[in-house]
Amino acid sequence: MKIPKRLQPLVEDGLIDEVIRPLMSGKEADVFIVRCGSDIRCAKIYKDSVKRSFKKAAQYTEGRKVRNSRRARAMEKGSRFGRKQQEETWQNAEVDALYRLARAGVRVPQPYGCFDGVLLMELITDEEGNVAPRLNDVSMSAEQASEDHALVMQYVMRMLCAGLVHGDLSEFNVLVDEDGPVIIDLPQAVDAAANNNARAMLERDIKNMTDYYGLFAPTLLDSHYSQEMWALYEEGDLHPEFPLTGQFELDTHTADVDAVMLEIKAALAEEESRLERAREAEDAD
Numbered sequence: 001m002k003i004p005k006r007l008q009p010l011v012e013d014g015l016i017d018e019v020i021r022p023l024m025s026g027k028e029a030d031v032f033i034v035r036c037g038s039d040i041r042c043a044k045i046y047k048d049s050v051k052r053s054f055k056k057a058a059q060y061t062e063g064r065k066v067r068n069s070r071r072a073r074a075m076e077k078g079s080r081f082g083r084k085q086q087e088e089t090w091q092n093a094e095v096d097a098l099y100r101l102a103r104a105g106v107r108v109p110q111p112y113g114c115f116d117g118v119l120l121m122e123l124i125t126d127e128e129g130n131v132a133p134r135l136n137d138v139s140m141s142a143e144q145a146s147e148d149h150a151l152v153m154q155y156v157m158r159m160l161c162a163g164l165v166h167g168d169l170s171e172f173n174v175l176v177d178e179d180g181p182v183i184i185d186l187p188q189a190v191d192a193a194a195n196n197n198a199r200a201m202l203e204r205d206i207k208n209m210t211d212y213y214g215l216f217a218p219t220l221l222d223s224h225y226s227q228e229m230w231a232l233y234e235e236g237d238l239h240p241e242f243p244l245t246g247q248f249e250l251d252t253h254t255a256d257v258d259a260v261m262l263e264i265k266a267a268l269a270e271e272e273s274r275l276e277r278a279r280e281a282e283d284a285d
Helices: 005-012 057-061 069-077 080-103 142-161 198-214 218-222 225-235 257-284
Strands: 018-025 029-036 039-046 111-115 118-122 174-177 180-183
Touching: 005 039, 005 118, 018 039, 039 080, 080 111, 080 118, 142 180, 142 198, 142 218, 142 225, 198 218, 198 225
Parallel strands: none
Antiparallel strands: 018 029, 029 039, 039 118, 111 118, 174 180
């Protein structure tokens, strides 16, 4: 096939020996199957921000640290150099996340480096060597669904322990090989401690996965893994081998709005009284 323009430099540099075929085209990247020596891998070509359709990207980049102060200032100003740095930061985020999560015991594709907006990484295959299917194309028994859901919850927990939330996790961002689920697509991964949207994204990630596995094992729909994980995380008690239960006692108490309003009025009255005493003291002087 004709070599895509963005892959041509990697072919010329000997990083890719052959472009075999397109694999998929997504909202933020196009992926090709390539041969690197005797290994079959995939090459993910990130789309430019003007072509990328990933919604509300600013929510995902909140809290990401840029070590170089010049780059940080340029990104804040939105200059041409700054926009280029934003693109590199977005692309490198996935590479960093892949290495970090692999060390944390999360099954992700092995990365082989990012070169001018092209990520080379492991191609996940099935038992017969074909490209592994996405979770949304897989049917399973209730027993298998419960087993794989528990494994994904463990991966999500380990991600959180490593300081990351996927942010876009669903049945479309999980591959399934002979050993089970493999989590993919991580350029939008958020910093759990520095991003104000992290908790909401964690809850959405877990809901997406639970809803899908719940199609095959409905009892999973009564679990509360996101609340359990976040409460443990906030308390500093979460660790990679924590035995999650999916159980959590939800606060069902209705807020006493009248009592809250009375406290607010009392505080306002007390402040007004303090100001009045201050004015009287000034007049007496």
